[in-house]
Amino acid sequence: MLHGKKILLGITGSIAAYKSLLIVRELVKAGAEVKVVVTGSALDFVTTLSISTLSNNEVFHSLQDGSTWHNHVELGLWADLYIVAPCTANTIAKMAHGICDNMVLASYLSARCPVIIAPAMDLDMWAHPSTQRNINQLKSDGVQVVQVGHGLLASGLVGDGRMAEPEDIVSEILPILYSRPKSLNGKKIIITAGPTYESLDPVRYIGNWSSGKMGIAIAEACYLSGADVHLVLGPTALRPQWDGIHVHSIKSAADMYDKAIGLWSQCDVGILAAAVADYTPTTIADQKIKKQSGDWSLPLMRTKDIAAELGKQKREDQFLVGFALETQNEEVNAKAKLEKKNFDFIVLNSLNDTGAGFGHDTNKVKFLTANGEIKNFALQTKNKVAFEIVNELDKILK
Structure with a gap:
């Protein structure tokens, strides 16, 4: 279904990062080429070895590695779609205000393709007015926001804030990747x-x-x-x-x-x-x-x-x-x-x-x-x- 599609996945520092491995697997299984960028804190939850093994590609986690420059602009231009999942409250705030201090954010600011985020955080952080303002700002900027799930959270509380399940995130991207003139509107x-x-x-x-x-x-x-x-x-x-x-x-x-x-x-x-x-x-x-x-x-x-x-x-x-x-x-x-x-x-x-x-x-x-x-x-x-x-x-x- 996704043969020939190029997808960039950003992973940020949340316990839900383990679900991102399943997203990579599903995208590759569907035929997409997947490249992954991560924040430093994301590597507290997943490893570059597991990500690169599933994606069959190098994992990018810093703008430079020794004497090697990682071109975030090139990644932003390469992708047909950019997904940030999980997307923490911190990353949402930085995206909304144009802050660029890691590879995930640099790729976002360079991307010319559609962008989807799958938020993940505790219920009070999700409900906080500042988070909701930032979400609304991203929506007005054209970013598509996947609905958070309701359930048991890492804090032990129950409520909204869970990252959507991998299969639901993948289903969200299909209409975007296959978007076309609505030639059958009204039919x-x-x-x-x-x-x-x-x-x-x-x-x-x-x-x-x-x-x-x-x-x-x-x-x-x-x-x-x-x-x-x-x-x-x-x-x-x-x-x-x-x-x-x-x-x-x-x-x-x-x-x-x-x-x-x-x-x-x-x-x-x-x-x-x-x-x-x-x-x-x-x-x-x-x-x-x-x-x-x-x-x-x-x-x-x-x-x-x-x-x-x-x-x-x-x-x-x-x-x-x-x-x-x-x-x-x-x-x-x-x-x-x-x-x-x-x-x-x-x-x-x-x-x-x-x-x-x-x-x-x-x-x-x-x-x-x-x-x-x-x-x-x-x-x-x-x-x-x-x-x-x-x-x-x-x-x-x-």
């Missing part, structure tokens, strides 16, 4: 994602291997582009990272059909990324089906075709995007589906391509448009594919 988009489960009896079902990763990535990309997103999501443990995405959880193909049809008339765009069952059992047993001697035949009937119905109902001011997962005659089958379902374009991927299809974090796709254009893309993360889909949608909407 209401329905996205289907994940598998459907077709019940046989109270304990068994027919399903498929879809994880929902691709559809969720598209929902997040549309949300970051300003859209009002309604995600109709089949059975999966995965969820979008932002509460602003409306998630409609469903189970079966019939459930997805009813929800999609109900939302479609209110939407500007539909993106159908779900792996919907084509067939469902003709009857569902009330009790568990017991094993019997001999073979067993399972009668199936066709499910309602969500894509065909949305394509049939599509108005001139609506746009519909489909998906085709193929194993043979890929382009021929995708073109036929594009025309039959009245799509504006279709996203084709093949199970014959390594790293594409169900369960992977990557995908290799082609776009086939209604005017006959074909666009090929190399294997890339599903998040990047999602933004390519948004880019194509931008062109169609214009």
Whole structure:
């Protein structure tokens, strides 16, 4: 998700500094290049060895080391994003007043990228008027402040002032790093994602291997582009990272059909990324089906075709995007589906391509448009594919 992104992390002297190691790990795991600057007091809580091991980069803790000059300006220009976590009351005060007496502050004053701070301090320090004035000053300067947590503090007191959890801090940075012109502002988009489960009896079902990763990535990309997103999501443990995405959880193909049809008339765009069952059992047993001697035949009937119905109902001011997962005659089958379902374009991927299809974090796709254009893309993360889909949608909407 963060491949190619350059993130500078500042660590200051708080007991919460141990959480910063987890932030480094999560950022590197997501594909970012991470460099770390620390204050002298931060090294009372974490070591340069642990930080450099996790970040795979040198740790900067002073403006000069012997005869070597560490260029804070270069670090400030290098970064796509600067995070200070934990950010103590002392550092917040110095940032707010432009004081520069350590590497973290020098990098802040040199940074031309967005800056986020994750405060960490005792509850009385957090609530003090001077701290709140400094926080408000930083906000007016354009610094984004992560909400402090409530709970047990190092002093033994319980209240506000805990540094936010690493995963919450990482989720805060994604909209900033992927910020883009809000090209989908005012657009209401329905996205289907994940598998459907077709019940046989109270304990068994027919399903498929879809994880929902691709559809969720598209929902997040549309949300970051300003859209009002309604995600109709089949059975999966995965969820979008932002509460602003409306998630409609469903189970079966019939459930997805009813929800999609109900939302479609209110939407500007539909993106159908779900792996919907084509067939469902003709009857569902009330009790568990017991094993019997001999073979067993399972009668199936066709499910309602969500894509065909949305394509049939599509108005001139609506746009519909489909998906085709193929194993043979890929382009021929995708073109036929594009025309039959009245799509504006279709996203084709093949199970014959390594790293594409169900369960992977990557995908290799082609776009086939209604005017006959074909666009090929190399294997890339599903998040990047999602933004390519948004880019194509931008062109169609214009």
